[in-house]
Amino acid sequence: MHSTVTNGIVSAIARERPGLVGIGIPFIQTDAAINPGNPGGPLFDSAGKVIGINNAILAPAGRAFVGVGLAVPVDLLRESMDGLMDGGLSDVAAEVGELPERPRLGITAALSVDDYPAVLKEELDLPDHGVIVVEITTGGPADEAGLNEPTQVVVMAGRTFPIGGDIIVRAEGQDVRRTIELQKVVLEREAGDTVTLEVWHDGQIRSVDVTLEVVPVD
Numbered sequence: 001m002h003s004t005v006t007n008g009i010v011s012a013i014a015r016e017r018p019g020l021v022g023i024g025i026p027f028i029q030t031d032a033a034i035n036p037g038n039p040g041g042p043l044f045d046s047a048g049k050v051i052g053i054n055n056a057i058l059a060p061a062g063r064a065f066v067g068v069g070l071a072v073p074v075d076l077l078r079e080s081m082d083g084l085m086d087g088g089l090s091d092v093a094a095e096v097g098e099l100p101e102r103p104r105l106g107i108t109a110a111l112s113v114d115d116y117p118a119v120l121k122e123e124l125d126l127p128d129h130g131v132i133v134v135e136i137t138t139g140g141p142a143d144e145a146g147l148n149e150p151t152q153v154v155v156m157a158g159r160t161f162p163i164g165g166d167i168i169v170r171a172e173g174q175d176v177r178r179t180i181e182l183q184k185v186v187l188e189r190e191a192g193d194t195v196t197l198e199v200w201h202d203g204q205i206r207s208v209d210v211t212l213e214v215v216p217v218d
Contacts, residue, residue, distance in 0.1 A: 106140020
């Protein structure tokens with residue numbers, strides 16, 4: 001197994017995908033050739049500066065590279081370097097790794113408004129940012145606070161996009177564009193604390209107070 005030094009065209013930034021212990025990582029999407037067994041090398045820009053570390057590919061099961069590679073942004077690595085050099089996880093990943101004992105909102109929010117095609121965002125008149133509430137744990141904090149799951153899905157370009165539910169646009173007054181930003185707000189708090197969310201639904205924004213609880217993880 002070896003690392004590969006690559007350069008290629010960057011086709012997207014902040015392509016959020018689950019990373020270690022399930023937290024979202026805003027990957028750089030590139031056509032640089034990354035294949036199983038050779039991640040870990042730097043991704044360069046045209047000036048020769050390292051902009052990321054090659055990490056993964058998106059490919060159908062059983063197939064090799066088909067044009068979509070993912071690299072961890074170098075800024076995210078800088079933030080996590082001290083913990084990684086000590087042999088641990090990045091700050092957020094370390095806390096999420098203790099998730100069974102950590103208080104939670106009781107939702108799944110793996111998509112953001114930025115992930116939705118422009119034509120769909122325009123058709124639904126979605127807000128310009130926010131994370132999508134994909135699923136709500138029955139009887140959990142978000143359920144008790146009255147958050148809503150999607151009512152249907154739309155399939156475009158082979159991807160499924162939930163619609164008709166709530167979109168969290170702010171948490172504790174901070175804009176939320178990616179799942180990891182919402183996770184950071186929650187991880188700073190303890191069970192019994194209240195998190196104030198601003199939630200978009202069908203063109204309206206409402207304020208929702210959610211009291212965090214330790215929710216069992218299946």
